[in-house]
Amino acid sequence: MSGALLVTESRVAVVTDLGRARGPALGLPVNGALDQYSARVGNILVANDEGAPIIEVTAFDLAFTADADVLLAVTGAPMGVRVDGVPRPMWEPVSVRAGQSVSLAGMTEGLRTYVAVHGGFDVPLLLGSCAPDTVAGFGTVLAPGTALPVRRSIDPIVNPYFDMSLFNLDVLVPYLGGDAIIDVTDGPDAEQFAGTADRLLREPFTVTAKSNHIGLRLTGDLPVRRSTEEVISRGVPVGAVEVPPGDELLVLHRGRGVTAGYPVLAVVAPLSLDDLGQVRPGQRVRFRHSTVEQAERNARLWRDRLDALRQRIGTIYSCLGVAAQLGLPEAVPSAAADHTIAWEVHS
Amino acid sequence: MxxxxxxxxxxxxxxxxxxxxxxxxxxxxxxxxxxxxxxxxxxxxxxxxxxxxxxxxxxxxxxxxxxxxxxxxxxxxxxIDADAPLSERPRRFTVPVVYGGEHGPDLDDVARLTGLDAAEVVRLHGEPTYTVRCLGAPGGSPMLDGPAFPVPVPRLASPRTSVPVGAISVAGRQATLTPAVAPGGWCVIGRTPLRVMDLTQEPPVPYRPGDTLRFRAIDDAEFARLDGAMLRAEEVLA
Structure with missing residues (x-):
């Protein structure tokens, strides 16, 4: 059985995923969730593939009514989550019954919040991805009145003792306040900024209001490009730090045009790109020098954490007896099988 | 290697x-x-x-x-055999263009910056059979080697916030056309009435690296007649 989320309030919210991997070779940016960690965790919490379609809410409140029983999780920038007016936690699975209304309100810090629903959403794909592309004019934008089809309904899962939290997994929650510390590695054209490249690392930069999913523009003490030769267009990586003419630093994000003619001073590490997906205009950014090897180690650590989380989630859903309903393997590790049964499944 | x-x-x-x-x-x-x-x-x-x-x-x-x-x-x-051609049988595309005026607001500037007159810029731009070097931003633009202008064409000091679909532009020693509305810092010298992007196709643009492309000057009447038609490869007799 499937259903839909009926959107009642939305200002800037879209359905996205981890990005259009086939796009860049064809001249289209990768796009996708700007905080990939939060998007991946959201999908893991509701037993989805990490790349399943997910709602990305930017800055403004969102409200919808579910017309079927759904299992959802809210991750990313902190917002007040309520189901029929009752506060519910973020970073945990939340069971919502048909007819209940869900509201996300009052984002206090950070910029992007994610709503994952078990089964994902039925939305149009372009080159295998639902990620919006503002240049190509593609994507699923949520507006009041939108009925967003949910692929799979899931019977309510209830904790009979408190009817509050299904389970708390102690997920690592990113801290989004204060100055953002952003790891960068040397770019392939760093030598073109000889003598001033380290300005990037010395003083903090301030994010300006012209920042978006294509790139962040920051003010500060800018490195100066020494060469003036025309650079012929070439592929630029997501995370490229450039100094275009003008008085701002440009950090390209996932909506970046895939080719450009500016030298690449530095490249933001993948995990720090998630942090840049959460910084607000006016917030300060401190760049910290890293090496490719260190950035690779951090990425592997992240991968291990996500894998461990998926395993714990699978174990818990098995213990709750809902693994089959969620499409998960039934195998229950013996150690975990002993602490079951505290909760029941209402069908 | x-x-x-x-x-x-x-x-x-x-x-x-x-x-x-x-x-x-x-x-x-x-x-x-x-x-x-x-x-x-x-x-x-x-x-x-x-x-x-x-x-x-x-x-x-x-x-x-x-x-x-x-x-x-x-x-x-x-x-890799670096001598092997990318395509045994490159497809050919012809792009009709209205040069100058409202469709090519930078044509006179390009003429001034290259020391040519506008007619000569149009002639040089329309002369070569270009090879599609690659697909670039925005939206799978066909990236071409630039026309044989005497000097490279500088980018705009202040990029446009929005360049229309079909804009024909040059910068440095490169040339292209724009499949999708986007900001841009290249000099726009003309516009084609043809659409090049079709999101129901993979890839969404009809040309690929190695294909060839020519520009053909047209007038406003022909622009109006062709407006919105899709760019397609020419029939090649086997």
């Missing part, structure tokens, strides 16, 4: 640049490499952006490492 430089771009990309001194050879090399990687699809490989003489190879830092991708790149480079 000699004449190649490989530089890491963070932990999720490598830039492979041909430095053989032979631009045609470097161009073929990086496009053959991109196709080889797509065919081999090593674990964690995401895709490549081949351009004129370099290719950005992208991969998932959570699933593989630069060293692993590098070893696949090295093996492919050893096996």
């Amino acid at each position: 000699n004449g190649i430089e490989i530089a890491p771009c963070g932990p999720a990309a490598l830039r492979v640049t041909g430095v053989s001194g032979d631009r045609e050879r470097d161009w073929r090399t990086v496009h053959h490499l991109a196709r080889g990687l797509a065919a081999e699809a090593p674990a964690g490989y995401l895709g490549s952006i081949p351009t004129y003489e370099s290719v950005l190879v992208e991969f998932d830092a959570l699933a593989t490492t630069g060293a692993r991708i590098r070893s696949v790149v090295d093996a492919l480079l050893d096996a």
